[in-house]
Amino acid sequence: QVQLVESGGGLVQAGGSLRLSCAASGRAVSMYPMGWFRQAPGKERDFVAAVSWRGGSTYYADSVKGRFTISRDNAKNTVYLQMNSLEPEDTAVYYCAAGGRVTPVVLTTPRLYDYWGQGTQVTVSP
Secondary structure, three states: OOEEEEEOOEEEEOOOOEEEEEEEEOOOHHHOOEEEEEEOOOOOOEEEEEEOOOOOOEEEOOOOOOOEEEEEEOOOOEEEEEEOOOOHHHOEEEEEEEOOOOOOOOOOOHHHOOEEOOOEEEEEEO
16 A cells, blocks of 8 residues: 655745655555646646656646656655746645556556545645
8 A cells, every 4th residue: 555645835925936745655656656736626636747667757737847847766755846936826736646556657647546645735826
């Protein structure tokens, strides 16, 4: 079983930065692809960023490309999302997710992830 715990959310002004962390526990989690998703009130859960099992491949939603950076430290079983130049439109609950199989590919679809964290709120004020 894999458990994911997000942290680092909060309230920030537009143009500011936050770094989210996702601490993972469980067997083989360092070999799973990982991703970040977000969900704003009344909207579907959207893909934000994903990273492959060794961190060599990353993929971003167009809306965050150039502003957000996903990375992972497998020695610490932790995935990060550095968010810069934040905009009010980035306000959402951010979720960390782990794929449930050992694969080198990057996953961008929610249904391909087997494990989810509880989410952390990010609020960006104008």
